[in-house]
Amino acid sequence: MAELPASVVEAFVGHAKRTPERTCLLFEGDEWSYGRLLERAEGFAAALGRQGIVKGERVALFLGNSPDFLAAYLGTHLAGAVIVPVNTAYKRTELRHIFDDAGIRLCLTDGERRPELEGVRESLPELETVVEVGEGMDKFLAEAGPYKRVLPQGDDLANIAYTSGTTGRSKGAMLLHRNLVANVAAVCEAWRWEQRDRLLLTLPLFHTHGLTVGAHGTFFTGASAELHRRFDADAVYNVLLVGETTMFFGVPTMYTRLLREARSRDERPGPLRLYVAGSAPLSPAAFAEFEELFGERILERYGMTETGMNLTNPYDGERRPGTVGGPFSGQEARVAGVKSREVLEPEEVGEIEVRGAHVFAGYWRRPDATEESLGADGWFRTGDLGSVSDDGYYTITGRAKELIISGGYNVYPREVEEVLESCPGVAEVAVVGLPDEEYGEKVAAAVVRDDPGLEAGKVMDFCRDDLAGYKRPREVVFVDELPRNALGKVQKHLVREGLVEGEVN
Ligand code: MCA
Numbered sequence: 094m095a096e097l098p099a100s101v102v103e104a105f106v107g108h109a110k111r112t113p114e115r116t117c118l119l120f121e122g123d124e125w126s127y128g129r130l131l132e133r134a135e136g137f138a139a140a141l142g143r144q145g146i147v148k149g150e151r152v153a154l155f156l157g158n159s160p161d162f163l164a165a166y167l168g169t170h171l172a173g174a175v176i177v178p179v180n181t182a183y184k185r186t187e188l189r190h191i192f193d194d195a196g197i198r199l200c201l202t203d204g205e206r207r208p209e210l211e212g213v214r215e216s217l218p219e220l221e222t223v224v225e226v227g228e229g230m231d232k233f234l235a236e237a238g239p240y241k242r243v244l245p246q247g248d249d250l251a252n253i254a255y256t257s258g259t260t261g262r263s264k265g266a267m268l269l270h271r272n273l274v275a276n277v278a279a280v281c282e283a284w285r286w287e288q289r290d291r292l293l294l295t296l297p298l299f300h301t302h303g304l305t306v307g308a309h310g311t312f313f314t315g316a317s318a319e320l321h322r323r324f325d326a327d328a329v330y331n332v333l334l335v336g337e338t339t340m341f342f343g344v345p346t347m348y349t350r351l352l353r354e355a356r357s358r359d360e361r362p363g364p365l366r367l368y369v370a371g372s373a374p375l376s377p378a379a380f381a382e383f384e385e386l387f388g389e390r391i392l393e394r395y396g397m398t399e400t401g402m403n404l405t406n407p408y409d410g411e412r413r414p415g416t417v418g419g420p421f422s423g424q425e426a427r428v429a430g431v432k433s434r435e436v437l438e439p440e441e442v443g444e445i446e447v448r449g450a451h452v453f454a455g456y457w458r459r460p461d462a463t464e465e466s467l468g469a470d471g472w473f474r475t476g477d478l479g480s481v482s483d484d485g486y487y488t489i490t491g492r493a494k495e496l497i498i499s500g501g502y503n504v505y506p507r508e509v510e511e512v513l514e515s516c517p518g519v520a521e522v523a524v525v526g527l528p529d530e531e532y533g534e535k536v537a538a539a540v541v542r543d544d545p546g547l548e549a550g551k552v553m554d555f556c557r558d559d560l561a562g563y564k565r566p567r568e569v570v571f572v573d574e575l576p577r578n579a580l581g582k583v584q585k586h587l588v589r590e591g592l593v594e595g596e597v598n
């Protein structure tokens with residue numbers, strides 16, 4: 094592989110200098126060339142400089158998909174500062190924690206999210222500036238002076254991406270520029286991503302899948318992306334029918350909806366170079382139906398916030414349903430015994446571990462959590478259970494960590510339990526994931542109440558102000574007691590089985 098640039102923004106600047114007129118983004122009828130996006134990004138970098146935001150300081154992006162999201166992203170890196178992407182569904186409790194933990198000084202937001210942030214602003218003394226896209230951003234840029242270009246070094250911190258944790262408080266995964274560039278280079282090579290590609294990008298930009306795969310791959314290769322504010326099956330199907338895009342990346346829920354769309358229509362999209370699925374398991378049934386209706390075999394891959402993309406089905410060669418393929422070039426993977434930590438034989442189920450230049454630098458201000466998951470030898474414990482076949486295909490079979498994945502969004506039960514425990518009338522609560530046709534899994538709660546008048550609807554609604562909508566329990570079942578083991582620990586598998594069978598005790 095040719096020598097890599099130190100950062101994705103460096104690759105982007107290179108393309109913008111060489112071919113400023115080339116299309117980078119298409120958004121709601123507006124075309125953004127590389128040159129135009131660079132100018133906007135440098136404007137943002139200059140404005141940050143004027144605000145006194147220096148190298149290493151944290152800037153949050155709490156806004157929906159738009160070219161200005163990406164201009165601010167690149168601009169922050171051009172200023173040497175660090176990006177903290179924030180899920181747009183987050184409510185006050187989640188916002189307070191992330192902004193406080195990361196010590197955010199400036200946040201770019203939009204009109205829809207600003208009220209939620211303003212609601213907690215008093216408790217965030219470090220947050221000096223909130224800029225709103227639109228007129229607010231134009232004014233912010235207009236007041237800036239000239240920008241003197243300084244590109245980040247590979248070892249500089251690029252992003253702190255918050256990912257939920259077992260304690261209920263999310264942890265910031267520290268990704269260096271060199272981690273991100275190594276991963277995107279491996280992804281582009283594996284998936285034959287080239288300048289002539291056009292990605293249909295409807296994933297949220299605040300997560301790894303949309304940002305450091307979708308947007309980074311585009312910037313790295315000098316390709317283009319048709320960016321949508323959000324995923325809408327009808328709109329996506331129409332774009333696929335037009336046939337000007339060459340790739341689509343989605344979470345399984347998006348594919349489920351595209352299949353529903355296809356079943357209700359007579360017209361079928363023409364061939365597309367590449368469909369990729371990830372962030373949650375794609376069922377072999379969806380894989381097969383997609384092949385039948387769209388004539389394409391979806392390429393499933395496996396990633397994580399801490400590492401970016403780890404495993405992928407091959408571009409050429411067999412894309413095997415129900416598996417996530419093998420490691421990207423230059424990266425390693427293995428299956429280790431959960432207790433023994435010894436490397437297991439093929440077909441034996443253990444914890445998947447990965448190693449390589451793509452693996453993050455640790456958790457922000459959490460050396461304890463870093464030490465638990467990242468060995469001195471560089472192997473990162475993913476918390477996912479799986480096995481590898483004799484011919485090198487990995488299958489994810491479950492999770493060692495207590496994680497619910499709903500529509501590709503992660504929900505850690507502890508976080509929901511902590512909020513529900515303060516609901517009047519709730520004595521005890523255990524949150525688990527149950528199978529769900531639409532979202533893969535849904536959040537469910539088994540509740541022991543000390544007020545017999547407490548109703549399920551009240552419990553479901555209780556999180557509304559504190560947690561993102563997708564974390565709210567979609568099912569609440571009242572039980573006399575929670576199943577516990579001899580040590581008093583709640584046995585989640587029994588809770589889950591009980592809820593599936595309608596019986597918990
Ligand atoms: C929305 N709702 C959900 C979810 N999303 N409920 C459960 N699970 C969800 N995922 C609820 C909302 O709270 C709302 O309810 C109602 O559905 C409608 O909301 P809307 O915004 O219209 O959502 P949607 O259209 O149903 O969204 C489905 C979606 C979305 C498009 C599949 O969930 C999505 O964009 N998922 C992508 C997530 C993603 O990018 N993950 C990658 C993470 P109410 O009004 O009652 O609140 S990166 C990762 O995992 C690693 C690195 C990897 O490998 O990629």
Ligand code: AMP
Pocket residue numbers: 256257301370371372373374375393394395396397398399417475476477489492496498503
């Ligand atoms: P996040 O913490 O948001 O980065 O989510 C990462 C988690 O998503 C992984 O640890 C897996 O549990 C899950 N995941 C990602 N891709 C897949 C996949 N293709 N199949 C099953 N699980 C996946």
